[in-house]
Amino acid sequence: MTxxxxxxxxxxxxxxxxxxxxxxxxxxxxxxxxxxxxxxxxGTRVYHLNIGQPDIETxxxxxxxxxxxxxxxxxxxxxxxxxxxxxxxQHYYEHRVGVSLSTSQILATTGGSEALLFAFxxxxxPGDDVMMLEPFYANYRxxxxxxxxxxxxxxxxxxxxxxxxxxxxxxRALTPRTRIxxxxxxxxxxxxxxxxxxxxxxxxxxxxHGLFLISDEVYREFVYDGKKAMSALELENAEExxxxxxxxxxxxxxxxxxxxxxxxxxxxxxxxCWRMAQGRLSxxxxxxxxxxxxxxxxxxxxxxxxxxYQRRRDVLYEGLTSIPGVFLAKPEGAFYxxxxxxxxxxNEFASWLLSDFQHEGATVMVAPASGFYASxxxxxxxxxxxxxxxxxxxxxxxVLRNSLSAYK
Amino acid sequence: MTxxxxxxxxxxxxxxxxxxxxxxxxxxxxxxxxxxxxxxxxGTRVYHLNIGQPDIETxxxxxxxxxxxxxxxxxxxxxxxxxxxxxxxQHYYEHRVGVSLSTSQILATTGGSEALLFAFxxxxxPGDDVMMLEPFYANYRxxxxxxxxxxxxxxxxxxxxxxxxxxxxxxRALTPRTRIxxxxxxxxxxxxxxxxxxxxxxxxxxxxHGLFLISDEVYREFVYDGKKAMSALELENAEExxxxxxxxxxxxxxxxxxxxxxxxxxxxxxxxCWRMAQGRLSxxxxxxxxxxxxxxxxxxxxxxxxxxYQRRRDVLYEGLTSIPGVFLAKPEGAFYxxxxxxxxxxNEFASWLLSDFQHEGATVMVAPASGFYASxxxxxxxxxxxxxxxxxxxxxxxVLRNSLSAYK
Numbered sequence: 001m002t003x004x005x006x007x008x009x010x011x012x013x014x015x016x017x018x019x020x021x022x023x024x025x026x027x028x029x030x031x032x033x034x035x036x037x038x039x040x041x042x043g044t045r046v047y048h049l050n051i052g053q054p055d056i057e058t059x060x061x062x063x064x065x066x067x068x069x070x071x072x073x074x075x076x077x078x079x080x081x082x083x084x085x086x087x088x089x090q091h092y093y094e095h096r097v098g099v100s101l102s103t104s105q106i107l108a109t110t111g112g113s114e115a116l117l118f119a120f121x122x123x124x125x126p127g128d129d130v131m132m133l134e135p136f137y138a139n140y141r142x143x144x145x146x147x148x149x150x151x152x153x154x155x156x157x158x159x160x161x162x163x164x165x166x167x168x169x170x171x172r173a174l175t176p177r178t179r180i181x182x183x184x185x186x187x188x189x190x191x192x193x194x195x196x197x198x199x200x201x202x203x204x205x206x207x208x209h210g211l212f213l214i215s216d217e218v219y220r221e222f223v224y225d226g227k228k229a230m231s232a233l234e235l236e237n238a239e240e241x242x243x244x245x246x247x248x249x250x251x252x253x254x255x256x257x258x259x260x261x262x263x264x265x266x267x268x269x270x271x272x273c274w275r276m277a278q279g280r281l282s283x284x285x286x287x288x289x290x291x292x293x294x295x296x297x298x299x300x301x302x303x304x305x306x307x308x309y310q311r312r313r314d315v316l317y318e319g320l321t322s323i324p325g326v327f328l329a330k331p332e333g334a335f336y337x338x339x340x341x342x343x344x345x346x347n348e349f350a351s352w353l354l355s356d357f358q359h360e361g362a363t364v365m366v367a368p369a370s371g372f373y374a375s376x377x378x379x380x381x382x383x384x385x386x387x388x389x390x391x392x393x394x395x396x397x398x399v400l401r402n403s404l405s406a407y408k
Numbered sequence: 409m410t411x412x413x414x415x416x417x418x419x420x421x422x423x424x425x426x427x428x429x430x431x432x433x434x435x436x437x438x439x440x441x442x443x444x445x446x447x448x449x450x451g452t453r454v455y456h457l458n459i460g461q462p463d464i465e466t467x468x469x470x471x472x473x474x475x476x477x478x479x480x481x482x483x484x485x486x487x488x489x490x491x492x493x494x495x496x497x498q499h500y501y502e503h504r505v506g507v508s509l510s511t512s513q514i515l516a517t518t519g520g521s522e523a524l525l526f527a528f529x530x531x532x533x534p535g536d537d538v539m540m541l542e543p544f545y546a547n548y549r550x551x552x553x554x555x556x557x558x559x560x561x562x563x564x565x566x567x568x569x570x571x572x573x574x575x576x577x578x579x580r581a582l583t584p585r586t587r588i589x590x591x592x593x594x595x596x597x598x599x600x601x602x603x604x605x606x607x608x609x610x611x612x613x614x615x616x617h618g619l620f621l622i623s624d625e626v627y628r629e630f631v632y633d634g635k636k637a638m639s640a641l642e643l644e645n646a647e648e649x650x651x652x653x654x655x656x657x658x659x660x661x662x663x664x665x666x667x668x669x670x671x672x673x674x675x676x677x678x679x680x681c682w683r684m685a686q687g688r689l690s691x692x693x694x695x696x697x698x699x700x701x702x703x704x705x706x707x708x709x710x711x712x713x714x715x716x717y718q719r720r721r722d723v724l725y726e727g728l729t730s731i732p733g734v735f736l737a738k739p740e741g742a743f744y745x746x747x748x749x750x751x752x753x754x755n756e757f758a759s760w761l762l763s764d765f766q767h768e769g770a771t772v773m774v775a776p777a778s779g780f781y782a783s784x785x786x787x788x789x790x791x792x793x794x795x796x797x798x799x800x801x802x803x804x805x806x807v808l809r810n811s812l813s814a815y816k
């Protein structure tokens with residue numbers, strides 16, 4: 001297999017794709033999408049458990065600002081973000097996260113995606129290694145591939161609730177070229193929320209080995225059972241190496257506006273990411289204008305949304321664990337879980353669900369978990385998103401129950 | 409000097425910035441921005457000849473759609489773009505450019521910037537070379553640096569109207585690692601529009617050496633004196649290697665919406681860019697919704713905007729050429745020119761204009777051209793954008809005239 005850090009010579013073939021383009025992964029569900037379309041064309045209802053697109057309304061105080069925008073020229077915004085948007089983020093970190101930042105430590109980005117790309121680009125050279133807890137958000141591989149980095153996985157296990165393994169596992173996996181630990185907390189795809197002790201262990205590991213900690217906290221609000229996620233911005237003596245990747249997509253159910261932020265107190269990293277941001281000129285302008293509307297939202301907004309997701313989590317967890325042979329850790333946050341199914345190959349099962357199965361006119365689409373692993377683990381696991389309302393979620397669980405008895 | 413393709417080992421220093429982050433250029437005017445702020449704080453009016461932010465209104469048929477958007481959930485759009493937006497682009501290429509495309513040859517991107525990044529990433533490996541006509545759009549260097557590519561310049565000269573030098577110059581500059589020719593037509597920063605013979609020469613050169621042609625055509629509409637720019641999509645036998653980078657920013661004076669497109673008939677390249685697009689999930693959603701409104705615009709919209717810019721071009725050209733010692737080729741398109749000034753160092757002069765000069769309470773901000781060159785040329789040149797109205801443009805020229813007599 002060709003790896004990223006082989007010498008960069010071409011074969012001499014004309015118009016040859018770059019190696020990173022060849023390595024660039026397709027979405028884990030891309031192969032399934034046409035099967036889902038075909039099922040729908042046959043009249044089968046498809047419950048989408050595969051995507052993280054919430055059905056919660058984007059708050060009216062944001063949407064109404066679309067009517068208030070009266071600029072006659074939709075101009076570039078500053079590359080770091082508009083002053084109003086940056087102040088709204090500063091206010092959010094101060095009052096909702098409990099962290100005081102200056103606006104020059106916050107860079108507005110085109111979604112969390114761009115923040116991830118900038119962070120990977122700034123923190124490591126092509127051929128360097130990034131340590132990640134697996135299973136990890138599959139699209140991380142898109143950004144590490146663009147940045148020419150290799151993923152070194154440290155495996156988290158369903159039997160441990162996908163919590164962070166002991167420091168020894170990290171020390172064992174460390175390579176001479178490791179420059180970064182990338183963590184997603186609360187976690188997509190596992191739904192695990194790491195506690196302060198876990199984060200401090202990772203911070204110590206990073207500090208002692210000179211590694212950057214890229215902390216993806218786009219699900220920060222989505223924590224259940226009255227708990228709270230700790231931000232890496234709250235870690236002591238970590239200013240030099242912590243970079244937080246953030247997004248408004250899930251926080252305000254506004255995935256389509258493509259607005260996020262990169263937060264770091266490391267001036268060099270901030271400045272490097274700023275220079276990348278200058279290259280692409282601006283984050284989306286209308287999005288920044290409406291995002292400022294979120295300042296009107298009190299804590300009750302988050303409380304209500306989280307209560308809704310907790311109910312869905314409970315429905316899903318109770319439903320799935322009542323199916324013989326299905327195992328999952330109780331999700332603590334985000335709106336995903338990774339479930340082990342009594343099948344050999346979740347890829348084949350997911351295809352079969354769409355192509356050869358229906359129960360009372362319906363089937364489900366799930367994301368096979370193998371795309372979320374760097375190792376060859378996860379072959380009998382799927383990622384399930386609980387972004388459907390309770391009625392649909394219950395129906396989807398029944399489809400899954402029946403499909404597993406029917407699947408040989 | 410450290411170059412991009414040196415071995416990728418670190419010094420071992422902890423929390424060290426990546427090499428590409430170190431090499432990432434700052435905007436050519438970043439150093440000048442605080443000087444402009446200080447001048448404004450002193451009460452001096454600053455005419456901005458340094459930026460390409462048009463003052464033309466974004467068409468009402470686009471802005472009014474902000475009021476029509478009634479989605480209650482601002483959802484992810486497909487990673488390739490919404491079907492409506494893609495169809496509007498297909499319609500545009502068919503009826504305004506005269507090129508028939510399927511929507512699966514058009515990828516919606518977050519501005520032309522993202523299209524450039526995807527194209528560079530897909531077409532060459534780290535350490536490979538990109539040939540560019542210099543002076544070139546300074547931000548190209550941001551994207552080549554992110555992609556780990558080196559710029560090999562082929563110099564265009566003001567005395568030739570910055571037109572493309574003969575094929576021999578390209579053959580001489582070709583290296584074994586050259587994979588791409590990147591061209592901007594109409595050109596930012598020179599305002600030159602390349603004719604069909606020039607484009608065909610470049611296409612032949614690319615075809616014979618197996619090079620991709622990345623054609624940045626974001627100023628396609630802005631061509632004066634009744635002429636028309638040829639698109640690289642119109643080149644014969646070039647389907648395999650042409651990638652067009654496009655944007656709505658200038659076409660509809662909508663720079664802030666961050667919407668563009670990548671167009672290619674090369675399936676492999678399209679597919680690779682699509683996989684990168686899947687990684688970042690979606691282009692901006694509200695922007696795509698309002699962009700569809702542009703389908704209501706007839707050709708008279710473009711005609712009027714172009715007539716306005718042609719008047720400005722004439723004011724600027726007549727004004728600047730009447731200043732002793734100033735030389736510039738008459739701009740044929742876009743809304744920039746590169747002017748040679750009777751100064752030794754345009755960087756120092758640009759700083760002096762902001763810090764030590766005013767004429768009747770006003771001064772001008774210009775972009776020193778050295779940031780637009782890969783070689784050490786352009787030290788006595790500036791890029792001037794004519795996005796001001798005629799009155800301001802005339803006033804700015806008078807400031808420049810007086811400043812050059814005052815400057816020792």
